[in-house]
Amino acid sequence: MEAAKYDPAQIEGKWYQHWESQGYFKPSMDESKPSFAIQLPPPNVTGTLHMGHAFNQTIMDGLTRYYRMKGFNTAWVPGTDHAGIATQIVVERQLSEQGISRHDLGREAFLQKIWEWKNISGGTITEQMRRVGCSVDWSREYFTMDETRAETVTEVFVRLFEQGLIYRGKRLVNWDPVLGTAVSDLEVESVDETGSMWHIRYPLADDASQALIVATTRPETLLGDVAVAVHPEDERYAAFIGKEVVLPLTGRLIPVIADEYVEKDFGTGCVKITPAHDFNDYEVGKRHQTALINVLDLTAKILPQAEVYNFQGQAQETFALPEAYAGLDRFEARKALVADLQAQGYLVKIDPHALKTPRGDRTGSVIEPMLTSQWFVAMEKVAEGDETGLSLAGKARDAVDSGKVKFVPENWVNTYNQWMNNIQDWCISRQLWWGHQIPAWYDEEGNHYVARTEAQAREQAGAQAVLTRDEDVLDTWFSSALVPFSTMGWPEETPDLKAFLPSSVLVTGYEIIFFWVARMIMMTTHFTGQVPFKDVYIHGMVRDNEGKKMSKSEGNVIDPVDLIDGIDLPHLLEKRTVGLRRPETAPKVIQATEKLFPEGIPVFGADALRFTMASYASLGRSVNFDFKRAEGYRNFCNKLWNATRFVLMNVEGKDCGQDESLPLAYSFVDHWMMSRLQQTEAAMAAAFNTYRFDLAAQTMYEFVWNEYCDWYVELAKVQLNSGDEASQRATRRVLVRVLEVVLRLLHPIMPFITEEIWQTVAPLANAKKTDSIMLATWPEADESKIHPEALAQMNVLQELMGTVRNLRGEMNLGPAVKAPLFIEGGAELGIYLPYLPMMARLSDVTLVETLPEDDAPVAVALGARMMLKVEIDKAAETDRLNKEQEKVQKALDKLTAKLEKPGYTDKAPAHLVEKDRAELAQLNDKMTQIIEQLAKLK
Template sequence: MELDKSFDPHSIESCWYPFWEKEGLFKARHLPSSKPYAILLPPPNVTGTLHMGHAFQHTLMDALIRYHRMRGDNTLWQAGTDHAGIATQIVVERQLEAQGTDRKTLGRESFLEKVWQWKEQSGSTITRQMRRLGSSCDWERERFTMDEGLSRAVNEVFVKLYRQGLIYRGKRLVNWDPVLQTAVSDLEVVAEEEAGFLWHIRYPIVNQPGEFLVVATTRPETLFGDVAVAVNPQDERYQSLIGKTLQLPLTNRQIPIIADNYVDSSFGTGCVKITPAHDFNDYQVGNRHQLTPINIFTKEAQLNDQVPQDYRGLDRFVARQKVLDEIEAQGLLAESKKHTLMVPRGDRTRSVIEPMLSDQWFVRMEGFAEQALELVASEQIRFIPENWTNTYNHWLTNIQDWCISRQLWWGHRIPAWYDKAGHVYVAHTQAEAEALAANSDLTQDEDVLDTWFSSALWPFSTLGWPEQTAELATYLPTNVLVTGFDIIFFWVARMIMMTSHFTGKIPFQEVYITGLVRDAHGQKMSKSKGNILDPIDIIDGIDLDSLVKKRTSNLMDPKQAKAIEKATRNEFPKGIPSFGTDALRFTFASLATHGRDIKFDLQRCEGYRNFCNKIWNATRYVLMNIPDHQIAYTTPPKVFNFIDQWMLSQLNQSIKEVTDHFTSYRFDLAARCVYQLIWDHYCDWYVELAKTSLNTSDENIQYSTRYTLIHTLETVLRLAHPLMPFITEELWQKVSPLVGKHEKSIMIASYPEFLSQHVNKEADQQIQLLKELVNACRTLRSEMNLSPKDRVPLYISGNTNQLTSFTEHLVHLARLSEVVFVDNQSLENTSASVAVVNEYKLMLKVEIDIAAEILRLNKQIEKLNGEITKAHQKLNNPSFVDKAPIEVVNQEKVRLSQFEKQVHELTQQVARLAE
């Protein structure tokens, strides 16, 4: 039954995960007698790898699933991956480019074969990494958004929404990526602050020679798409010009001057060019004033045939300079000044996103948004922390129709067919469309659906919808969604909309929004900054050269790579050591506050790796001190001594706290409570106290101690298991037979239940007194430079009746030769160091340096005087006295009295020493 001397996380991790999976312990059990508990895994991209944000969120989800599984709930952690249309297509296109070809050369069908090959080859990387993290998903139910079943659900939803009049095709303004040549969602657009210019251009006023309206713009190349110039109706400078006409520079067109409250009179000149086809705000202005937009760009962001001949075919930025040159030559450039602006770029291609009028498919959002707002307002769905409800409400209150079409090949192809006349037929299959059209000469729409469309169906498509399956009836709604704040609108809100519309149920009861994992300095982790940490590297360790190579290999800028290499070598001179999965998971849990940002520091991992070692060594000690491993300690002792009562009291109070913290998603507080229980209460105090009890000749005390040692250890292993699955499984397998438990895994053992009868305040107070006395003795030993080998007598005065029950423990823990009870008078006239603990005075009987002791006592008096000053300030503050609870005020008065009493006694002692 002995354990290895040292804890090796890799050996146990490689052993236990395959065992769990082989034994089917992750499966949803469908127990009719238990309540369902389900969590949806936010489906990571099929081509992705496990980054720190994934690892953080997956740790929290797995902790919840393991906790509820142990509580006997019918648990399902629904796993799966997303086909990630744009991301995956880019990866495969780059592979083809390296081979000297492209998708258009291959053709659609051959290209899609390549994508599927890539998905099969590399698509399961993240699920393999999830297994390394201990994620206990029901892998047999793993889904992929392009699976046959999920694709059927996507097709069904599209057709139904179209026939309900909730999907339509129209020409609208979208985010256009000229490199990908597709519309992209707002989430795929990164607005970055960049240095640019603000140009002031003179627009001649028609029929008023020599008079101009000066327009400020950051995009002069879009001038050819101008359909008006707008001013604020309250701007007195321009009120007389509203309704007049301007000559659009470099063209033969004339455009009106209009009034709109959108215009900020204080920005630029207070005159804004309105280009509805290439600016989202201008598009809204154009709609309000019935202005016809003019699209001047091709899909490649080159100027088209709507512009003068000399500009056609020019790249937009080449055209910008040509426009500026010609305007300046005509004397129409009034001013050019530097200006910092937000530039939208595609997160995949880094190209500048172009607002573009395009024929796209849309979902009408108005009714959906109202329903989604009501479900949260009525608290059928709850956000945690609650403040994220405001973000959700703000987005849905200002919602626009959802563009769901993408000009890609990889994805769910839109189930719409066209005849030669351009009539559209939406159907489940081409045969159905042909029947609707009474025409077999139909062409299917080339576009695919936005990835967010299929992932919006995730709560019910993964459970078998549109079939009315047992899983759908059992697990919908799921209990909690764990996700980031950045996709509340793009994913969370849309799941709420689609699930309620198609199933009549909510998708989840609670939404737990996690913070963003940043580096130790609070910086966002990114490849460009070179501060990314790979969770697998933290688990396994990585040498310095490999870490440098990993962070710099894909960087194009040699200077940037050099700077990142230098920073990496400074921060990790020896690389990253191996911490193991449990230490990483416990670190994540300890950081899971309800704040927005999380600073990840590897020093915490080091501390929690030491915590694993502490648990391991404590278990070794306990097993070595159980004389017969064939006997199970199933019968409680007739009477627990007060030390055992204290341990059981601390254990049960901790069980209640941890349970409460899991319920409120305070993983950080749960981790802290588990840590304090195991390290402080059990290892540092109870195990040490037990050593004295085990050495007694009283067999009843020995049995009580061994019973409490082994039962507490077995219980804390179950308590910690959701956070630290591997080490707790390994140790529990050794410990559980000794308490009569024979389940095949700790995973399906019951989670500890709070037993109020074991909470013993009297025992808590006794051990608290013992701790304070031991700590006071240790402080005296330190100040007197006594080595651990020096055993000296302790002289103590006070109510000694309370101390007789634990004198032997005090001797052991404080390394004393004996404890001598004396009266106060005996210690008042001594020149030795005296410590004060409540009503007790303590003195170690050794020769001392009087001068040094006076200095020590004066420092202690100075510190106590500082506390007295603080207490007086509080008690003299009417705001504190009037508003604080009476028990808090009384507690402060008691503290003040104790401080003053200690200062009086210490001052007398200094006086005696100085005589």
């Protein structure tokens, strides 16, 4: 380390390139070693690194580097997800700027455009991962649409179909009318909005003078109503159950049914049931075996003819809908319907209503529950011939119940089980062009044939059949659910599959427990008989410093690379406002950016960013990212760098105790430092083994900054300046050996600075057994090296030092004033005296039987009385103490009055009363000290 000043830009790129080029990230594949494997949650190929990625990847890389140093056969498997919807939108948007649609190009040409875009932009996020220092095995990098993954996806689909676990049916799904596809729950955002609640009269068929009042937020779906439901125990409507009401504007008769789904106390207690356009209504309709009446087309416009189905998805009939609404967009139809309801006397009232509107996260359009024909995976059905007798969901439940898969923190098991115990069949088809095309073909009669190839499908259908391939693609989560084994060579029995399945841990966020974690467990256990991973470490979400979710439209999103490199405000504003999904949000983004970063973002470096992320990684908690903490850890990097330079200046070219035949005279300070090192090694192992990165960061910060730098390095100066040759040799040996171990302990969290320093320090400590610190041995604690006596002696020295410093403060001595110290105590204090002058800024220290007669204040520590012999200006000191006494008295009077106020101690929170009383006691102690000091000055 030649540079005098720590400069992360000078070391980070150099070392990462070296590590990667030397193949250090690859596993050893030594079967005699235990394995550690971890799968990267594949980021979208459309994306760039965000703070959530940096948080997640700091944890994963820390674990990987830790186990690599422990000698494990270590594989961190990287990959990117093809992100069906997101990627198609990006490329379609680019084409639209040229006035071209995907339909103008056709499927094959459009897919070629996407592959071209992917080849240009798809590597952005992996390059950013390199900047953060991720030690992934890039030779294993996969893409969920590459040839190997495509073969695995087809194989899995066909096997599941042959086992009776994949089927095609007409069911209710989330439908994005703008995208024209089914979407998963993860792609739907519930947005708080203000809408309306329309109260509508449904007259009784046999007595028009009576009516049920139905409250709804979606009056346009009235056209598809099949019933009105009331609670079976609602006495208001007991007489109406089994009767029929007239559906307004249509004249259709629909029954009144009883179902416990209805909340008696919400709205009017009457609910319209539209099973083809509402998920809850679908379940009600299924229980009562009603019809399913679809009134919307796939663009969310009113159909001219309603389509009627049963719950087996079979078409029953069609009937005409009111001509006035046919072809209208759902919201235009809503306006027309409400106007007609009011004109015909059916509308009772309209109330404002707060509701959560489901919107597509990519388009912002309102998601419509839509009855469509889709492919599904059966969750609770047992595969034909499966000897376990467990369904896919059953296997996933059993994996967790049996303890084969453990959640960290454990409370996330409840979230997992809640979803697994209420699981629905999985809709896996998407009406897109980008993705794994479903391996199914249809003949002219609509019969489908599932096969690995078209040739095999033709064998099933007959040579004369005219076949057309299904145009739909698979849900992105289908292919990503297979990565635990699709990346290890399955279906072949490979060395990778043997070594790395199950992997050691999955590190991910809580929001995809259902969509990815559970499905990986299902698929892996079903196809391999193994769980995909042993532990699932769930971390929180990274929010801004005010606790808000980070988003581009809010202007509070942070690119980790900007934190690493720094960026000035003009370039940051340009970066944040160019290419906004909604350009109208630009003023808001600019305002938020200028507020957060008035001077831009300074250079922090990857190590400071990683240490910050590690410090936030307490189990399962979301974190509010604060730049002050990042600044503190950048200072920590500087502290480590500067301490190293001091050590090197004092040890380079000198005997550092490598020749153990020469005498070494260790002091209690040296033994204390080595003892604390052993305790720190044990604490770090415990932190990594329990995923407590926050404790690892805290442990190293306190040890390096407080104990090594602020205490040992300073005390070592005394030993180097005044000790004999054996003592100096021992001091140099401890300085470099502790520093070298510190670097290894820090390496999993701060890889770059530790590598740079280690290359220089390790040879001095006789510890350079490998070419890189990342291949060096992880330090293991040795309890036999802990010296309880030295630990106790250091506590004495620290208490003596603290007392002297407090005494200086009481006497208002400036840092430049050096005074003699007298200590009245036993000879056992003699070992501490050499350290006090420099550490406490003293001219000298004298151990005496009795303190000299003087008016100076006396302090007591560990039974020893201490006095600083300083010529004091009595008048000036008396004036200072009188002013201090007046200030303390005012504080005492104010606090006493507060505590004596009638009722305060009874009504105020107990912890506040306790705090006030503790503060009162401190003020009284301070007043006593002032009075004693004033008495001595008289």
